[in-house]
Structures are given as C-alpha cells and as structure tokens.
Amino acid sequence: MPEPSAPRIRAASPADDAALGLVDRLTWSPLHAVVPEPQPPYDSFFDERHPPGDFLVAELDGRVVGYVRLVPPTPLAANAHVRQIQGLAVLDEARGHGVGRALVRAAVEETRRQGARRITLRVLGHNTPARGLYEAEGFTVEGVLREEFLLDGAYVDDVFMGRPV
Numbered sequence: 525m526p527e528p529s530a531p532r533i534r535a536a537s538p539a540d541d542a543a544l545g546l547v548d549r550l551t552w553s554p555l556h557a558v559v560p561e562p563q564p565p566y567d568s569f570f571d572e573r574h575p576p577g578d579f580l581v582a583e584l585d586g587r588v589v590g591y592v593r594l595v596p597p598t599p600l601a602a603n604a605h606v607r608q609i610q611g612l613a614v615l616d617e618a619r620g621h622g623v624g625r626a627l628v629r630a631a632v633e634e635t636r637r638q639g640a641r642r643i644t645l646r647v648l649g650h651n652t653p654a655r656g657l658y659e660a661e662g663f664t665v666e667g668v669l670r671e672e673f674l675l676d677g678a679y680v681d682d683v684f685m686g687r688p689v
Contacts, residue, residue, distance in 0.1 A: 529585055531623045533630040536579035536591065538570065543588035544579070545569035551613040554676045556651050580630050582614065582623045589618035592627040594634055597644065607635040609645040612654070624654075628661045636689045643689055648673070649681030662687045 536544065548569060549562050570576055574593070582590035593611035597603060609631055614623045635643045645663065647654050663685040671679035 531589070531618075531621060531626040532583045533580050533626050534583070536576040536581045538576050540576065540579075540581055540588060541569045544581070544591055547588060547590060547613050547615055550615060556648055556654060558648070558673050558675065580627060580634065582618070582627050584618050584621060584623065590614035590623050590627055592631045594631045594643075605639075605641045607631075607638065607640045607643050609643065624657050625661065628657060632661070632687075632689050641688060642686055644684065644686035647683050647685060648675075649683050655683065655685075658685050 545566055545568070549566065552561050578593050578595050580592050580594065581588055582592075590613055591611070592609055594607050595610055597606055597608040609628075612624065612627055612631075614627070632643055643663075644666075645658065647658065649655075649668070664687065665683055666686050667684040669682040669684070672682035673680045
C-alpha cells in the first residue's frame with residue numbers, strides 16, 4: 525500500500541459540512557472533549573457560531589482527515605490581536621502523518637496573516653499527546669485551572685497555552 529502524501533491544509537467551505545461532522549463524531553473522546561458524545565440525529569457541523577470561515581481543513585490524498593478552528597477569543601477590541609484555537613481534530617487513521625502539526629502550523633500562519641500577534645488555546649491536562657504537540661510548536665503553559673472539569677468521574681485540569689506569532 526502506498527504511503528499517503530503530505531497533508532494539504534485549506535480553508536473550509538460549506539461543502540465540507542458532512543465530512544467535518546463525521547471527523548468530529550469519529551474523534552470524540554473524553555481525552556479532549558468536555559461536551560457529551562454526539563448522538564443521532566446529528567446536527568449540521570457548521571452553524572451561526574461555527575461558520576466555515578473559522579476552520580482550516582486537512583486533507584490526505586484528497587480526503588478530509590482533520591480540522592482546526594481558529595477564532596478571536598472574544599469580540600472585544602482590547603484583545604483583537606489574539607486568535608485562539610478552539611478545536612483541533614485528526615482521524616485516528618491519519619495520525620502519525622504530520623496532520624496535527626500541519627494544522628497547528630497553518631493556524632499560526634493564519635493568525636499572522638490576519639495581523640494578530642498571539643495565538644492561544646486550552647487543552648485538558650490529561651491530553652498528553654496534544655500538549656506535547658503544542659509544546660513542540662512553541663506553545664507554553666500560561667495558566668492552569670485546577671480540576672476545572674469532571675469527566676468520567678475524574679477531575680481534570682484545564683491548561684491555558686499560548687505563544688507569539
């Protein structure tokens with residue numbers, strides 16, 4: 525079986541709704557999700573609060589395998605210089621092919637393109653793989669909300685990370 529090509533990162537479009545909804549459902553895990561597991565009937569992936577313009581999509585060999593959501597953290601002018609990753613997902617079958625790294629790097633580049641100076645994110649304390657990826661891409665821990673979430677009967681920290689662009 526041939527090796528997959530390098531990930532291609534592009535802007536999302538309304539036509540990606542079903543593919544991204546499937547990625548979202550297939551990647552749901554208490555390792556990173558604080559919302560309940562999606563159940564049928566499934567809503568549209570995109571909505572008023574989550575339009576296509578907020579997403580970058582990862583493809584491997586022409587197939588959607590992941591996404592990152594990048595948005596201003598608040599509508600306040602005082603922090604318009606900041607963008608925040610509010611969701612990153614990669615299908616299990618695409619792991620190990622640089623997809624997550626490519627999405628993080630694309631989010632940093634998009635932040636820079638938009639004229640912002642900083643990029644931030646929140647990650648659950650027990651999500652060691654994600655934390656390692658973010659640290660490898662220059663993010664540092666800027667704060668920890670201890671035992672912020674109760675997931676599967678265990679209290680989990682919410683870790684705030686950031687970096688300049």
